[in-house]
Amino acid sequence: MRLSITCALALALAAAPAMAQDKGGKDDKQAPAEKVVPQVHTTRLSGVFGGQKVNYGATIGETILSAEDGTQKAAIVTIAYVKEGRDPSRPVTFLFNGGPGSGTVWLQMGAFGPKRVAIPSDARDDGGPPYPLLDNPDSLLDVTDLVFIDPPGTGFSRLIGKTDPKEFYGVTADAKSVAEVIRRWLNENGRWNSPKYLGGESYGTTRSAAVVNQLEGSTYNDVGLNGIILISTVLDFAAGADTPGNELSYITNLPSMAAVALYHGKAEAPSVEQFTQEARAFAIGPYAAALLKGQNLGAEERASVRSRLAHFTGLSEAFLDRADLRVTPDRFWKELLRDRGLTVGRLDSRYTGKDYDSAGENIDNDPSFYGIDAGYTAAVNAWERDGLGFKTDREYQSISQLIPSWDWNLAGGRDTNAYLNVTPYIGRALRENSGLRVFVGQGYYDFATPFFAAEYALSRTGIPQDRVEFHYYHAGHMMYVRDEDRAKLTRDIRQFIRSR
Known part of the structure; x- marks a missing residue:
């Protein structure tokens, strides 16, 4: 999902080997791997966001991740909305949804992108098409550039050739690939010194914590962040594990x-x-x-x-x-x-x-879910294919059916049989980066990621409480489907970014 105007990363696609048998039963030589040039399309647009007119470039393109020997592994589609008039000091926010296996259709077409799909705000179902695609004055483009990322298996992103799914489909493997895309976007766009924010929804909040660990805590340890935006938070999976014998979930x-x-x-x-x-x-x-x-x-x-x-x-x-x-x-x-x-x-x-x-x-x-999914899926396909010019015969994966078993173990964890808890990653990042703050947005009517479970996770030992702020909304998991809450959510995040 993330790419900017100049982001053209080359590398090769490992096409399935074409093996033929001759009459004697001997194999011919394997055909060479096809070289793939990633798609990159930029559209110049303008809109009024947060009361300000913004001219911006909307770039949709593929970032190719490769092995050390140059073998292409994955094509990750990014969509970058960048204000025109290059400003290295302007904030940039990297966004993704959750699942794991969910494309960024929800945050992009529902809350923060320059266009949004109009569905009923009062908890009625979205009915049949056409679904209006409207300008979104609540988009955050007045205060930050936006880069939406679809990890492999979500949106239009995919694995290449014979890539082993285990290389990407797991808490740590997924975080490493997203962190690499972020670093490459910063390289290609000269934005290393820009204020930087991560934003995720649902499992995207789990991903945010794991990506922070990759950027600030382990693999790279060189990308300083200003903020983490957690929307419908799940960090400590024991707090919501509805299994016999676990009393904590009844409490949360x-x-x-x-x-x-x-x-x-x-x-x-x-x-x-x-x-x-x-x-x-x-x-x-x-x-x-x-x-x-x-x-x-x-x-x-x-x-x-x-x-x-x-x-x-x-x-x-x-x-x-x-x-x-x-x-x-x-x-x-x-x-x-x-x-x-x-x-x-x-x-x-x-x-x-x-x-x-x-x-x-x-x-x-x-x-x-069935009350909103058709409208969002129609809108993201119309916008990315027709509005932004992305050409593909692949099906957009709103909720992926392509991802096999997810590896829930944390690399380097003391006990790989323990329940998943990535909250300590956030605690460490806050302790080691005095300029980092955390925004938490929760809906009162959300059972996928209950608000009390988020409060429980983020109130544990080792997490500086003075840099974690909670905001609440009168809707559910995707609180922005309610018009009043979309406006409040974006106001709250604007203030969060401006007050760095």
Whole structure:
């Protein structure tokens, strides 16, 4: 996804060997590998962003990553929006989505790019095409250049020839490739001394931490950053692991359940801010103590906790008792509005869906995903193919079906069997770079990356709290689908960048 106007990186594609058998059964010589020249297209555009008119170049192109012997390994597509009139001191922000396996369609076409797709803001589904592609006055181009990166297997990016997927599909391998693309973009564009920001959403926040470790903490240790922008954060995977025996996820999910219950009229409180704060205190206090006691929990304490749990979740005490005070998110999505014959969404629980029937324990599908995916996919294809001139017969991978098993182990970790936690990477970067700050944006109605789990991860030992700031939004995982929250999110990030 990332490339700038002059970014033309050459190297070769390892095409599948063409082997032919002659009549005697002997192999002919292997055909030489095809040399591939990466696509690079620049379009000159202008727009009004943050109230300022900006003339900019939009460059879409491929960065080819190669082995030391020159064998091409991967083609990574980048899209760079750069203000015209070269200014080496202007900030630049590198952005990617998550998954792993998600293209940057969401952040680019929903929040920060110069164009956005118009879908309903009030948690209704996006319906059928055409989906309007609008100018996006909320884009951050008034305060920073933007470089969107699609790692291999996402968007139009791909592995080349016989490249082993293990070379790219894993926490550390992925971070190394993204870090290399960033360094090469800085080289090609003369931007080494520019203020630099990383921004990721969902698994993209995990990637941000891993990339920071590559840029500042290990492999390169030479790219100083000014900020990390975490949107819908997941850093400590134990905090959200809904597996038997892990009590932590029940604690971190409870404030999100409270927010959703209040939104749908299953609870009463003056505001979501007040109600979720009360839920945090209950979750980390009486509820956590009860869960940790396990089967040693006394009847009186159990009854008290069950009553308060019903108050916050909107679920009946009878249901909570049958669940042994432990309600997984998937059960909550099905149970909360069962009396209305509706389910609530995972990515954004403002959305409701209607299942085949109301008798099941789990939802049929996530209404907050199928409610937006068609519009975003249509928009990114129209914009990158027709608007920016990228020519390919490949299918754009919004949520990739191409990526095999992901390697979740951290290279050099003390225990490769431990759960994934990349938060210490951020802590180390903050301790070793006094100019680094962290922006955290969380939606109240997000169950994919609950806000209390993000707060838990970033409040651990070793993380300077005075340079981590939290911002909250009245939507879900992609909070920018709600018009008011897109405007607030971009205002908040503008202020974050300006206050460096």
